Amino acid sequence: MSTTYRAGFIALIGPPNAGKSTFLNTVLGEKIAIVSPKPQTTRTSITGIHTTAHEQIVFLDTPGIHVARGRLNRLLVDTAWKALQEANGAILFLDGAKYVGHETALERDTKPMLGRLTSMGIPLAVALNKIDQIKPKEVLLSLLAFCSTRWPGAELVPVSARTGEGLERLLHVVRDFLPASDRIFPDDQLSTVPVRFLASEIIREKLFMVLEQELPYNVAVEIESWEELREQNMTVVNAIIYTSKNSHKGMIVGRHGENLKKIGQQSRKELKDLLGTKVHLELWVKVREGWTEDGQFMHSLGLGS
Ligand SMILES: Nc1nc2c(ncn2[C@@H]2O[C@H](COP(=O)(O)OP(=O)(O)OP(=O)(O)O)[C@@H](O)[C@H]2O)c(=O)[nH]1
Ligand SMILES: [Mg+2]
Numbered sequence: 001m002s003t004t005y006r007a008g009f010i011a012l013i014g015p016p017n018a019g020k021s022t023f024l025n026t027v028l029g030e031k032i033a034i035v036s037p038k039p040q041t042t043r044t045s046i047t048g049i050h051t052t053a054h055e056q057i058v059f060l061d062t063p064g065i066h067v068a069r070g071r072l073n074r075l076l077v078d079t080a081w082k083a084l085q086e087a088n089g090a091i092l093f094l095d096g097a098k099y100v101g102h103e104t105a106l107e108r109d110t111k112p113m114l115g116r117l118t119s120m121g122i123p124l125a126v127a128l129n130k131i132d133q134i135k136p137k138e139v140l141l142s143l144l145a146f147c148s149t150r151w152p153g154a155e156l157v158p159v160s161a162r163t164g165e166g167l168e169r170l171l172h173v174v175r176d177f178l179p180a181s182d183r184i185f186p187d188d189q190l191s192t193v194p195v196r197f198l199a200s201e202i203i204r205e206k207l208f209m210v211l212e213q214e215l216p217y218n219v220a221v222e223i224e225s226w227e228e229l230r231e232q233n234m235t236v237v238n239a240i241i242y243t244s245k246n247s248h249k250g251m252i253v254g255r256h257g258e259n260l261k262k263i264g265q266q267s268r269k270e271l272k273d274l275l276g277t278k279v280h281l282e283l284w285v286k287v288r289e290g291w292t293e294d295g296q297f298m299h300s301l302g303l304g305s
Pocket of ligand 2: 020
């Protein structure tokens with residue numbers, strides 16, 4: 001039996017913390033997008049390319065859509081909508097475990113995207129994620145009923161991005177959204193994200209892990225220099241952690257530098273695996289007052305592009 005080859009773009013959208021980036025990593029079997037238990041982790045549109053003998057699905061992971069306050073947050077939400085415009089279809093990711101028995105919270109969280117998503121007329125699948133946390137499974141039924149009235153016509157798929165449950169069916173559903181087309185990218189390409197950007201994201205993920213409260217939202221990471229020493233099988237990376245407030249600098253560094261040490265150690269370990277070389281990493285913390293309101297600076301960091 002011969003099947004038509006299909007290829008195209010599928011945007012992963014939804015409220016923050018729904019598991020969009022986790023899904024991308026699980027499908028690809030590689031970590032391309034950073035993940036954290038805190039909302040608003042993803043800041044740019046990140047491609048993940050899933051290629052099989054029958055289709056090539058280019059997923060566009062996006063920042064969570066929420067009621068945005070401040071310039072950085074508005075830019076994040078704009079980035080998500082922009083990805084949708086480029087897509088042949090979308091998966092709306094929802095944290096199923098959060099909304100079981102709390103349909104009003106689902107209504108509130110998806111309000112910022114409902115009208116626009118409907119009027120775009122883009123083919124849509126709704127993934128109810130984190131079902132590994134839902135027991136007994138029957139409690140999902142009323143949530144499914146609620147979703148089918150809110151997104152009539154969209155296929156509803158319960159999944160766990162963490163365990164992989166339901167993902168095969170989800171992939172099957174979105175395959176039908178794609179046009180008949182040859183591959184867009186080579187077979188073995190997993191992403192279009194440059195490795196240096198990935199490195200800065202890994203450092204940002206560790207900042208999300210190590211720092212408390214609002215601190216991670218006010219930091220950005222820039223790779224200042226990158227040198228590959230072939231003979232020593234070593235990559236030397238200098239990275240700057242920008243914070244928007246002077247008072248945060250000491251909190252990022254931590255007592256006796258212990259936070260920065262932890263962030264450095266964890267980042268180095270992961271960069272070593274990513275690059276397959278030894279890694280010498282230097283982290284510098286700089287204050288850049290109000291960077292989250294500075295459009296030009298954010299653009300220079302690749303945000304909003
Ligand atoms: N139990 C469980 N946890 C999950 C699942 N998928 C994601 N998570 C967790 O949910 C949290 C958020 O996951 P992310 O993948 O960062 O979510 P996101 O939608 O990309 O979030 P933003 O980038 O902030 O919009 C992390 O702690 C994940 O480990 C799942 O299927 N089951
Ligand atoms: Mg994300």
